[in-house]
Amino acid sequence: MSSSEDQALPGAIFEESAVLTVKDLSRMCAVDERHIVEFVEEGVLNVVEINTTEWHFTGTALRRARLALRLERDLELNLAGVALALELMEELEHLRRELKARR
Amino acid sequence: MEFKDYYKVMGVARDATEAQIKQAYRKLARKYHPDVSKEKDAESRFKEVGEAYEVLKNPEKRAAYDQLGQGHRAGEDFRPPPDWGAGFEFSGAGARDSEYSDFFESLFGAQGRAGPRHGRGAFHPGRGEDHHAKVLLDLDATLRGGTRQLTLRVPEIDADGRLTSKERVLNIQVPKGILTGQHIRLAGQGARPPGEGAPGDLFIEVDFQPHPLYRLDGRDLYLDLPVAPWEAALGAAVKTPTPTGTVDLKIPAASHAGSKLRLKGRGIPASPPGDFYVVLQIVLPAANDDKAKAAYAALAAALPFNPRANLGV
Numbered sequence: 001m002s003s004s005e006d007q008a009l010p011g012a013i014f015e016e017s018a019v020l021t022v023k024d025l026s027r028m029c030a031v032d033e034r035h036i037v038e039f040v041e042e043g044v045l046n047v048v049e050i051n052t053t054e055w056h057f058t059g060t061a062l063r064r065a066r067l068a069l070r071l072e073r074d075l076e077l078n079l080a081g082v083a084l085a086l087e088l089m090e091e092l093e094h095l096r097r098e099l100k101a102r103r
Numbered sequence: 104m105e106f107k108d109y110y111k112v113m114g115v116a117r118d119a120t121e122a123q124i125k126q127a128y129r130k131l132a133r134k135y136h137p138d139v140s141k142e143k144d145a146e147s148r149f150k151e152v153g154e155a156y157e158v159l160k161n162p163e164k165r166a167a168y169d170q171l172g173q174g175h176r177a178g179e180d181f182r183p184p185p186d187w188g189a190g191f192e193f194s195g196a197g198a199r200d201s202e203y204s205d206f207f208e209s210l211f212g213a214q215g216r217a218g219p220r221h222g223r224g225a226f227h228p229g230r231g232e233d234h235h236a237k238v239l240l241d242l243d244a245t246l247r248g249g250t251r252q253l254t255l256r257v258p259e260i261d262a263d264g265r266l267t268s269k270e271r272v273l274n275i276q277v278p279k280g281i282l283t284g285q286h287i288r289l290a291g292q293g294a295r296p297p298g299e300g301a302p303g304d305l306f307i308e309v310d311f312q313p314h315p316l317y318r319l320d321g322r323d324l325y326l327d328l329p330v331a332p333w334e335a336a337l338g339a340a341v342k343t344p345t346p347t348g349t350v351d352l353k354i355p356a357a358s359h360a361g362s363k364l365r366l367k368g369r370g371i372p373a374s375p376p377g378d379f380y381v382v383l384q385i386v387l388p389a390a391n392d393d394k395a396k397a398a399y400a401a402l403a404a405a406l407p408f409n410p411r412a413n414l415g416v
Contacts, residue, residue, distance in 0.1 A: 007274065
């Protein structure tokens with residue numbers, strides 16, 4: 001695609017510096033902005049408090065939004081179902097860690 | 104090409120109703136979804152189920168498939184008949200990102216695939232679509248940083264309208280300290296827009312291959328360190344490998360199997376850095392000669408010790 005492919009491309013950790021807007025997430029996930037707004041309303045994505053009227057997200061919202069979209073599409077879940085699935089998946093991960101730490 | 108028995112894949116009867124097919128799909132999708140499933144072959148099973156559902160949920164495709172499927176068995180060599188598809192009109196719906204099998208493509212390829220994905224690329228007019236990929240890196244890549252050659256599969260629609268994929272090789276400087284689930288963003292390495300305009304970005308989600316010595320948990324690393332019983336009981340300084348080189352680790356006296364020792368800040372060099380945990384494993388010397396047997400006997404004679412005291416026996 002580009003002629004620079006033989007040289008090493010400098011990579012940076014996206015999550016460390018990213019502050020995302022609804023528009024950014026909509027573009028990165030290829031969904032309408034409305035969909036991102038619905039994710040916030042349902043508690044799937046959390047808004048970071050910044051002193052502006054526009055909503056902002058941390059970089060980790062990208063992975064979460066894409067995960068939510070996959071669950072929604074592949075498992076034919078509605079938004080409330082996606083929110084519940086994400087919560088349970090997080091709890092499961094937390095418990096698995098706890099278990100690992102105790103062993 | 105292999106004939107695929109979509110009914111068998113979904114575990115439904117040939118005369119299953121639409122509701123039964125939907126129910127079977129949802130159940131299998133929950134079981135094999137790669138984000139949720141712990142099954143080994145989840146990803147390939149999930150693709151197979153998705154493809155079967157794509158055909159069976161659509162009355163037109165299902166009817167065409169049924170007509171064709173009579174007399175074929177799963178796995179059998181198969182070529183579509185020359186008059187295939189005559190009299191059927193496929194109105195594709197529900198585009199997915201994944202590729203279908205050759206079997207599916209030969210039957211429903213160009214026509215069965217949903218038309219141009221509506222709205223894609225329109226989320227930011229004039230700018231190319233962002234692409235996403237997932238890669239498995241070696242642990243050293245995040246411990247030390249460095250250049251890695253990554254081979255990505257890029258989906259492409261070919262001249263016949265089929266979704267295929269092309270290999271793309273990129274050399275990337277992996278940022279030191281990147282963690283599982285984080286992304287490397289390569290600006291301008293996504294899709295080019297149809298007309299003028301800037302290309303999109305490429306997001307690479309990172310995961311790691313298992314390491315022979317260390318276990319990764321978020322930003323922390325774990326090492327199982329074998330120690331002799333007397334090292335654990337009396338304390339000792341033992342040579343221990345860490346990502347930044349061998350250290351002399353002080354084992355405190357009265358340690359036991361499973362004791363965890365923390366080396367702060369010696370995990371993944373993220374910000375903040377993770378910790379390095381050493382988990383002690385007590386290894387017994389084999390009693391395979393007289394000298395060793397005598398030593399065990401002397402220990403048994405010297406110590407009143409009941410390892411089963413808390414079992415009440």
